Amino acid sequence: MKVNAPSAWHPAPVCAPVDIRWWLRHRDSLTRLLQAHSEHFRVEPVFQALAAACIDELAIMNLRWGVRALVREVYLRCDDMPVVFAHSVVKPAHLQGAWRGLSRLGNQSLGTMLFTNPLIRRTPFEYKQLKPHHPLFARACEQLSDRPMSLWARRSLFTLQDQPLLVTEVFLPAIRQLRAAE
Numbered sequence: 001m002k003v004n005a006p007s008a009w010h011p012a013p014v015c016a017p018v019d020i021r022w023w024l025r026h027r028d029s030l031t032r033l034l035q036a037h038s039e040h041f042r043v044e045p046v047f048q049a050l051a052a053a054c055i056d057e058l059a060i061m062n063l064r065w066g067v068r069a070l071v072r073e074v075y076l077r078c079d080d081m082p083v084v085f086a087h088s089v090v091k092p093a094h095l096q097g098a099w100r101g102l103s104r105l106g107n108q109s110l111g112t113m114l115f116t117n118p119l120i121r122r123t124p125f126e127y128k129q130l131k132p133h134h135p136l137f138a139r140a141c142e143q144l145s146d147r148p149m150s151l152w153a154r155r156s157l158f159t160l161q162d163q164p165l166l167v168t169e170v171f172l173p174a175i176r177q178l179r180a181a182e
């Protein structure tokens with residue numbers, strides 16, 4: 001019997017609450033979906049620099065331990081509530097290649113790059129319920145007044161000219177308020 005390693009990501013958001021699962025499984029642009037469920041949407045960049053990727057990102061990105069990558073982290077805010085913490089990883093060399101537009105993004109959504117280029121391919125989502133020991137948990141909670149017990153996250157690999165960009169989206173508790181009235 002195959003036993004998943006504790007750091008495994010899973011092909012389905014098993015056990016995710018139904019209202020969070022609705023967001024986790026949406027394959028089109030998350031930016032567009034959030035814009036459709038709020039009056040005011042904005043991207044708040046909080047980090048963009050060379051940094052170590054998370055240990056559970058090394059294999060999927062074919063990175064060696066200790067080799068730094070370009071990490072971009074943003075909060076997606078709807079009506080000023082932080083609803084998603086997004087963490088993207090790309091190899092520095094690819095910033096001069098397929099992902100050269102990433103350096104100039106600023107507070108534009110990465111989604112505007114990813115969903116307007118038909119040459120970009122996306123792998124199926126992987127899902128994980130992040131617990132406090134996961135490095136992205138603390139970073140995602142930095143702007144939360146109340147720290148939850150866990151957070152649901154998904155990730156997928158975008159590829160352009162065979163150059164990968166790993167995008168992880170951590171869904172924050174306030175996202176539940178966006179569809180509460182539906």
Ligand SMILES: C=C(O[C@@H]1C=C(C(=O)O)C=C[C@H]1O)C(=O)O
Binds near residue numbers: 032087112167
């Ligand atoms: C991939 C998308 O872009 C969103 C915006 C991001 C950013 O600006 O860094 C990162 C991930 C996404 O939450 C999307 O809109 O679906």
